[in-house]
Each structure stands twice: as structure tokens, then as C-alpha cells.
Amino acid sequence: MIKTIDLTKSYGTFKALDQINIHVKKGSVYGMVGPNGAGKTTLLKIMTGVFRQNQGQVFIDGQVVEDNISLKQRIRFIPDELYYFPMSTIKDMADFYEDMFDVFDRDRFVRIQALLKIPIQKKISQLSKGMKKQVAFWLEICTKPDVMILDEPVDGLDPVMRRQIWSLLLQDVAERNMTVVVSSHNLRELEDVCDYVGILHEGKLLLERDLDEMKSDIHKIQVAFENSDVTLKSLNPLKAMQVGSVHTIIVRGLRDEIEKSLSPMKPVLVDFIPLTLEEIFIYEIGGEGYEVTNLIL
């Protein structure tokens, strides 16, 4: 649904994005992860048409985003730094959104107010940073966008509110097939919500992966044998440790096939332990010369 082709952006002589090709499926949540300065905000701002690229193109449903007003109506962007009209109250902003967007859902606005419990007569300038962020989600989600682009969305929100906001977003993903692109420098934060993850580093896309596929393709296993001489070299582990007769290995491959390979060795224990997304990425790109832990933690 969203596709960028060779997207390149320079600020003066500095190349902030270098030939970025990303692919986001309709109705999915795509996490863009990378350290400070990787180019995430630049990429998101080009995807929403806020910034112009030097080369390449962004397509949504096959249409070019740049200068496409009707397409941009279907995209909402919550930036890292929020802007509201000076002196406006939440009600003023809701009225403005209702004027701007035919699709603004006033009933939903009222329902979400009961959840967030922020009085709508409050001046937004007098709200805390986290509350301002809540207001941004509150307003944008009521415009029922097809695409929601979020730059560091949960920054400043407390853990309970993070869950509330994500549950609102995921409800729209499930019910309306909304597509979400979300940036973060913390993989752990995205682990529970993303279907796909892209890692950006120094303006380049290091990789892009389907998380379910990745999770089914790499395993951490504890195996124990009566005989401590058994080796697991035939499984070509990415990593292997042994304490007494208990082996802990990281192996690529499908679970069924790994179990079949282990069975003739007559293990007394085989335990598949879930890998965190962070661990998977470390094994996925750790061999490519990057200090992955520095990129994604």
C-alpha cells in the first residue's frame, strides 16, 4: 500500500536519506527503528508530503503523494513536536477538525473523552507534554484516516496511557484496515504492536522484515541429554552454550524440522524459549558488522 522508491534526501551536502525502499502492506503496523539522527523523522515527513525529497518517490495505493491533496486527506501525521493554535482549547481544536474533515466522528470524540478524562474547555497550552500528545491522538483518530504516521508516538505518555492509545489505534487497524507507520528508537516498545520492522541507520535501510516470519525462522532451544558428550554441531547453531548436560542454542529453521533433527539424538528435554525481537535482530544482523545493540536498544 505504501511504497518508497530510491528515496533520497540531502540537507545541503549532508545526505540524510540514501535510496530508501520500503514496503508497507495495507492494514499493517510498520515500525521504523533507528538511533538518533538515523533519518526517521525525515523519512516520515517525506512520506506525508511535509518535506520534499531530492530523488525517488513515495506511492500510496499506487499514487504519488507529493502535491496530491485528496490523497493527503487520507493520511494523518502525528509529529514528534506538536503544534496547536495558540490559546486554543481542546473544544476549539475539535471544532476546527470538524470543519476541516467531513469524516470527523464527533460521537467517537465524546467516547474517547470519557477514556482520557481531560476537560475539553482546557487550554491546550496549559496541558502537560503527555496530555498534549493524548489530545493529538484523540483528534486525529476521530478523522478516521486510512494511514496514520506517527513519529515517536508514545514519548511522554505514561505506561497506562501508552496501552490505551495503542489499543485505540489497533482497533482501527483491525476494524477499518488502517495502516500505521511508527518510528521509534526502541525496538522493545514496538515488539507487541508491529507486523513489520525496518531498521534505519545513517540514512540507509539496513533491513525490512515480517516479524511473524522472522519469529518462525529463528529459535532459542534448551536441550538436555543423558550423555554429556552429545554435540549439536549438525544443527549449525548461530550461537551455542553448554552448562553440564544442558545446551542452549540459537538455530535457524522451522520448528518441526529442528524437532525432527533432534529426535534421533534422544534428548531428555527439549524446550523452545521465545526470543525477544531484540534478540532476533541481534542474530539477524549481528553478523553484518553492525553494533546492533547500539542501533536498536
Ligand SMILES: Nc1ncnc2c1ncn2[C@@H]1O[C@H](COP(=O)(O)OP(=O)(O)OP(=O)(O)O)[C@@H](O)[C@H]1O
Ligand atoms: N532541517 C535540517 N537541516 C539540516 N540537517 C537536518 C535537518 N533535519 C534533520 N537533519 C539531519 O538529518 C539527519 C536525520 O535527522 P532526523 O531528524 O530525520 O533523524 P531521526 O532518526 O528522526 O532522529 P531522532 O531519533 O533523534 O529524532 C540528522 O543528522 C540531522 O542532523
